[in-house]
Amino acid sequence: MSLANYVLRRVVVTIPVLLGVTAITFSLLHVAPGDPIDVVTGFQNVDDDVEASLRAEYGLDRPVWEQYLVWVADVLTLEFGESPVTGRDVGATIAERLPYTLLLGGSAWLLSLLIGIPAGVVAAVKRGEPADEVSRIAALAGIATPNFWLGLVLLLVFGVHLGWFRVIPPDAPLLSLEMLWFMLLPTITLGTASAALVMRLLRSSMLRELNEGYVRTARAKGLRERTVIWKHVLRNSLIAVVTVAGLQITLLVDGAVVVEQVFSWPGMGRLLVDAIGRRDFPVVQASVLLIGVTVVVANLLVDITYSYLDPRIRYDR
Amino acid sequence: MALLEVEDLVVQFYTEDGTVRAVDGISYEIDRGETVALVGESGAGKSVTCLSLLRLLERPGEIVSGEIRFDGRDVLGLSDEELRDLRGNEIAMVFQDPSAALNPVYTVGEQIAEAIRAHEDVTDETARRRAIDLLERVEIPDAASRYSEYPHEFSGGMQQRVVIAMALSCEPDLLVCDEPTTALDVTIEAGILELLEDLAAEFDTAIQLVSHDLGVVAGLCDRVQVMYAGEIVERAPTEELYYDPKHPYTVGLMASIPRIGDDRDELPTIPGSMPDLVDVPTGCRFHPRCPYAEEACRLRAPSLVDVETGVPADEPAPNDHLAACHEYTDDLVDGLDYEVVVEDGGGLE
Known part of the structure; x- marks a missing residue:
């Protein structure tokens, strides 16, 4: 099977999974305690007539399955309705927040790979030497440090004491220089643990691969050691890293809740927490759905990357 | 060269x-x-x-x-x-x-x-x-x-x-x-x-x-070199080694090959196994497994010598037949005792 065929098949298989995601997202909120109508009425006692007309207005008087179908149809056209709390369009609210989260999560993700992969390779090649020991201790510290604490310390040292960074985001467009500079600390905060994880994983899978016969063949052919490591060993070792890196993509959308709080970053994580507190059902639904879809898409990307890295995987299923 | x-x-x-x-x-x-x-x-x-x-x-x-x-x-x-x-x-x-x-x-x-x-x-x-x-x-x-x-x-x-x-x-x-x-x-x-x-x-x-x-x-x-426990114990042109093996280990190896038309019920094996290379036997490394081992084999390591002259060859020619056994420096009392039977149709390709 060619790579293109394989990808097509994987994409098709994803469709029922996505439908499942919508069903679970929708039912979660209906199982959760509390009645959305209370939010609309501001938790006041109102006439039954008024309540009935409100229910009719929001479609809450119809059977659950009908509500679900209406919702799915809306979602498919990217229509998420209007928040009963703020009165704003949910799609627009998310569209406003999403770029912040994507940019912060994306740069943290990139940072974790840019540091984790070379460090992992060096640690494996220089096994037992000082470089390996140093990276091992750094990785241990990186994994063990809670990110909110790291964020606060970075803010305290570089923001408050040294004054190199602002402690809240500047009032500037997302892609301005000031904003990108501000983003440096949250990126480090969010990316450190992932970088450490990627590095350790890559180190151990490289050590395993270095014992494989093809490494000896590559050397026996007279290839440069650099080629042996970066071309032959690395590609075989990346499978383990891809799994983790793929799952970390979900951090793009949902994982940064705490870090966004620490740095007052106006992203999806804070939006979701606020919405839950206010029982802003349409916002919660849309956010949770987005997170679910991200997870599914991340897994799809992981699978496709696997099959690109290792042709045997295309045949196994 | x-x-x-x-x-x-x-x-x-x-x-x-x-x-x-x-x-x-x-x-x-x-x-x-x-x-x-x-x-x-x-x-x-x-x-x-x-x-x-x-x-x-x-x-x-x-x-x-x-x-x-x-x-x-x-x-x-x-x-x-x-x-x-x-x-x-x-x-x-x-x-x-x-x-x-x-x-x-x-x-x-x-x-x-x-x-x-x-x-x-x-x-x-x-x-x-x-x-x-x-x-x-x-x-x-x-x-x-x-x-x-x-x-x-x-x-x-x-x-x-x-x-x-x-x-x-x-x-x-x-x-x-x-x-x-x-x-x-x-x-x-x-x-x-x-x-x-x-x-x-x-x-x-x-x-x-x-x-x-x-x-x-x-x-x-063209040629064969037999290795045992990290040493070369015999070397000879292929045909000569097959028809006339000189080292007891080589003899054991040859005897353990199954042959078509064989009427032996069981193939002979060389008793024991290769020594632990951390703690090699004294003298000839093969002596604990050798059916012809004598006192001399336990005491001194044999050197690789020409089987005809018993002289160590510093620069052996490709066709020389060498073996590392005391037999060829006349240090064995009883000597080796085996017989090579060449069967009809056996032979080499």
């Missing part, structure tokens, strides 16, 4: 149990175009010897002393750059298990072309064409389309053909084959051996063949 000269090579492995002398002072040489076998049981040091030639040993293994000269150059003294130039280009290797020797994530064609590009200043297209040409020469059908297939799409025999194509890609002077057919079906084996023989003749490549299978050796090699 021989193409390859190995002199007093000593290789040690540093393990938790102690220092293992996997190869203990072996010397041999291979001439241009010659095919020489290294035979012996597992653990005799055959593979380690092969890896040493290309300095491919990894920790905890280390070449402790000795010399390896290839085409007059001191292999152990080469710089990294010179060593890379030697590997694959002048000495190439065929490994035991082809499925492990090929990288699963690159196409077989790329793995051959890569070897060509590493040594010659060629365009990608030229390297590709030559790789396809090599696949044809190792008799892989439909070479051009199989170029872009992955190792797992090939059978074991076809994979070994790819490895051979890779090894021959830069027309090396010496091909080191470490049990090239051990991992393959017996039916595939003959084809691979024939291919090796033809190609070696065609490219005028010398071969060092490692095997524990004396049948394989008989078909392919």
Whole structure:
């Protein structure tokens, strides 16, 4: 099977999974305690007539399955309705927040790979030497440090004491220089643990691969050691890293809740927490759905990357 | 001057149990175009010897002393750059298990072309064409389309053909084959051996063949060197070794080969097993397993001597027959007592 065929098949298989995601997202909120109508009425006692007309207005008087179908149809056209709390369009609210989260999560993700992969390779090649020991201790510290604490310390040292960074985001467009500079600390905060994880994983899978016969063949052919490591060993070792890196993509959308709080970053994580507190059902639904879809898409990307890295995987299923 | 000269090579492995002398002072040489076998049981040091030639040993293994000269150059003294130039280009290797020797994530064609590009200043297209040409020469059908297939799409025999194509890609002077057919079906084996023989003749490549299978050796090699516990215990032209083995270990090896028309119920085996190389036996290393061992064997190590004259040969000619047994320096009281029966139709190919 060619790579293109394989990808097509994987994409098709994803469709029922996505439908499942919508069903679970929708039912979660209906199982959760509390009645959305209370939010609309501001938790006041109102006439039954008024309540009935409100229910009719929001479609809450119809059977659950009908509500679900209406919702799915809306979602498919990217229509998420209007928040009963703020009165704003949910799609627009998310569209406003999403770029912040994507940019912060994306740069943290990139940072974790840019540091984790070379460090992992060096640690494996220089096994037992000082470089390996140093990276091992750094990785241990990186994994063990809670990110909110790291964020606060970075803010305290570089923001408050040294004054190199602002402690809240500047009032500037997302892609301005000031904003990108501000983003440096949250990126480090969010990316450190992932970088450490990627590095350790890559180190151990490289050590395993270095014992494989093809490494000896590559050397026996007279290839440069650099080629042996970066071309032959690395590609075989990346499978383990891809799994983790793929799952970390979900951090793009949902994982940064705490870090966004620490740095007052106006992203999806804070939006979701606020919405839950206010029982802003349409916002919660849309956010949770987005997170679910991200997870599914991340897994799809992981699978496709696997099959690109290792042709045997295309045949196994 | 021989193409390859190995002199007093000593290789040690540093393990938790102690220092293992996997190869203990072996010397041999291979001439241009010659095919020489290294035979012996597992653990005799055959593979380690092969890896040493290309300095491919990894920790905890280390070449402790000795010399390896290839085409007059001191292999152990080469710089990294010179060593890379030697590997694959002048000495190439065929490994035991082809499925492990090929990288699963690159196409077989790329793995051959890569070897060509590493040594010659060629365009990608030229390297590709030559790789396809090599696949044809190792008799892989439909070479051009199989170029872009992955190792797992090939059978074991076809994979070994790819490895051979890779090894021959830069027309090396010496091909080191470490049990090239051990991992393959017996039916595939003959084809691979024939291919090796033809190609070696065609490219005028010398071969060092490692095997524990004396049948394989008989078909392919000019000379045989028998290794035991890190030492060479006998060397002779193939035919002479088969008809007239001189070392008790070689005799044991020969007796344990099954033959067609054999009416023995059970094949004789050599009693015991290869000694622990951390703590080698005193005297002759084979004495604990040797049916003819005497007091002298426990006390002194025999040296490799000419079986006719009993004189150690410093620079043996290819056809000399040498063995490391006290019998040939007249140090045994009772002597060796065995008989070689040559059956009709038995003989060598």
